[in-house]
Amino acid sequence: MSGWVQQGYDEYAKRLPRECSLVLKEIAPGKRTKNSDIARIIKDEGDRMLAAIPHYAHVVSLDIPGKAWTTVELSHSLKRWQDSGQNVALLIGGPEGLADSVKTLAKESWSLSPLTFPHPLVRIIVAEQLYRAWSVLNNHPYHRE
Numbered sequence: 001m002s003g004w005v006q007q008g009y010d011e012y013a014k015r016l017p018r019e020c021s022l023v024l025k026e027i028a029p030g031k032r033t034k035n036s037d038i039a040r041i042i043k044d045e046g047d048r049m050l051a052a053i054p055h056y057a058h059v060v061s062l063d064i065p066g067k068a069w070t071t072v073e074l075s076h077s078l079k080r081w082q083d084s085g086q087n088v089a090l091l092i093g094g095p096e097g098l099a100d101s102v103k104t105l106a107k108e109s110w111s112l113s114p115l116t117f118p119h120p121l122v123r124i125i126v127a128e129q130l131y132r133a134w135s136v137l138n139n140h141p142y143h144r145e
Helices: 003-015 038-052 071-084 100-105 119-137
Strands: 058-067 088-092 108-110
Touching (some): 071 119
């Protein structure tokens, strides 16, 4: 990833306290060529994603058909996730989206927007929104309505 992407992600991830830490596990996308078997590539990416999920994690897919949350709704979800004591795995798919096996495992599906964002930007948006949701829960001045 470009330096600005890493810098943006790191800025918000480091702001989160230890009890709400954000850990990025990047799954390399499959190689795509003009004659690639896209269905196989998506399945392989999904298999690698599933293997990277911590045991007993609460899985949330990030997908356009998911639920679009307001910041306050996201903060309620964050609180619920924290109260559960489980790790939470937020899964973002490759260029063609998430494998069906990943979608099936997800307990929730979150849509950032009906717009399509470049994947590097998505990681920054997710990190910033999680920090914003945390700030709502903790009456931190970062979030102002």
